[in-house]
Amino acid sequence: MSQHEKSDYRGPKRILSGIQASGSLHLGNYLGALKKFVAMQEENPFLFVADMHAITVWQDPKQLVEQRRGIAAAYLAAGLDPKKATIFPQSGVPQHAELAWVFNCTARLGWLDRMTQFKEKSGDNKERASVGLYTYPVLQAADILLYKATDVPVGEDQKQHLELSRDIADRFNRDYDAPGFFPLPEPLIQGPGARIMSLKDGSKKMSKSDPSDLSRINLTDDADAIARKIKKAKTDPEPLPDTLEELKARPEAKNLVSIFAALSGRSDEAVLAEYAGQGFGAFKPALAEVAVEHLAPVTAELRRLLTETGEIDRVLTDGAERARAVAEPVMDEVRAMVGFWKG
Ligand code: TYM
Numbered sequence: 001m002s003q004h005e006k007s008d009y010r011g012p013k014r015i016l017s018g019i020q021a022s023g024s025l026h027l028g029n030y031l032g033a034l035k036k037f038v039a040m041q042e043e044n045p046f047l048f049v050a051d052m053h054a055i056t057v058w059q060d061p062k063q064l065v066e067q068r069r070g071i072a073a074a075y076l077a078a079g080l081d082p083k084k085a086t087i088f089p090q091s092g093v094p095q096h097a098e099l100a101w102v103f104n105c106t107a108r109l110g111w112l113d114r115m116t117q118f119k120e121k122s123g124d125n126k127e128r129a130s131v132g133l134y135t136y137p138v139l140q141a142a143d144i145l146l147y148k149a150t151d152v153p154v155g156e157d158q159k160q161h162l163e164l165s166r167d168i169a170d171r172f173n174r175d176y177d178a179p180g181f182f183p184l185p186e187p188l189i190q191g192p193g194a195r196i197m198s199l200k201d202g203s204k205k206m207s208k209s210d211p212s213d214l215s216r217i218n219l220t221d222d223a224d225a226i227a228r229k230i231k232k233a234k235t236d237p238e239p240l241p242d243t244l245e246e247l248k249a250r251p252e253a254k255n256l257v258s259i260f261a262a263l264s265g266r267s268d269e270a271v272l273a274e275y276a277g278q279g280f281g282a283f284k285p286a287l288a289e290v291a292v293e294h295l296a297p298v299t300a301e302l303r304r305l306l307t308e309t310g311e312i313d314r315v316l317t318d319g320a321e322r323a324r325a326v327a328e329p330v331m332d333e334v335r336a337m338v339g340f341w342k343g
Helices: 027-039 061-077 095-104 109-113 116-122 131-145 156-175 223-232 251-264 268-275 280-306 309-338
Strands: 016-020 046-050 086-089 151-153 186-188
Touching: 016 027, 016 061, 016 131, 016 151, 027 061, 027 151, 027 251, 027 280, 046 061, 046 309, 061 086, 061 280, 061 309, 086 309, 095 131, 095 156, 095 309, 109 131, 109 156, 116 131, 116 156, 131 156, 151 156, 156 186, 223 280, 251 268, 251 280, 268 280, 280 309
Parallel strands: 016 046, 046 086, 151 186
Antiparallel strands: none
């Protein structure tokens, strides 16, 4: 891809991220995204529910309303305070779509052709995929740059989309001769939770689209379900080794160690130091205990919030207003730069 300009952006740091409103959340979303957002909330992140992205594949409209609430409830249940974080619905700020159109004309077909997520999601039947699914990463760039976000906490699967956002920002700045107008956003991916794998196959990421429910821990699972899924997780007969190096060829074992580490806020090395030499007969119950202890309060709060739709909708309404107040002046500048109509 293009040589990136050195970022000339001089504006303030802004943290932003989003979660798609499709299906329920799992432990990968929690460790790769939600837990990181909570750790950064003193820096007033912008966090949205990506309901516009959700319709790139068919969504029943009534369910979309519920799924949007579900993600907003998960933000709150994970511990985000809506006074610190601006929590909002993407479709409540139509400027996302407007900027995405401009970026559709900035991004090159060749850049999108390289996006592996489109290839995975469209499967064998590319001709029948929606055009929106193809330009999905362009809308993602608009989500980020509409707020001039500089830092984007995400799991590892979003790395390629973030690179595209940087390319779009760079190209726009050059095309309109406006060095530093948009920042080149940095993905924040590091940490043990960045790539949580399926409990049934250590070579596949934990995903909402996996047909087997045993492959993932859902944020709506109760303590029994969590313990049962960990007990049934695929492993191997060897005890845990002393070093990370020795875990490399054992993806399922490595995944469980990473989950333990991410949940308990420790490093993989620290977990190994404690459990080296022990088999899964001992490690799995310890992991189940940590998982239940950590997730039970989140799950309970999530269940409570889902019955309080008024409370969730108030947070989203207020968040949309705050988000629009930041987005509109940026969009207004873009309209002028591009030469659009000014009424
Ligand atoms: P989504 O909804 O698929 O996932 C939300 C977040 O969860 C992370 N994640 C994982 N992290 C670790 N291990 C896993 N197995 C795992 N699975 C998912 C994702 O990396 C993500 O951080 N396109 C985005 C939503 C989006 C967005 C944005 C994100 C739209 N616009 C702008 C950042 C900025 C998505 O579909 O994430």
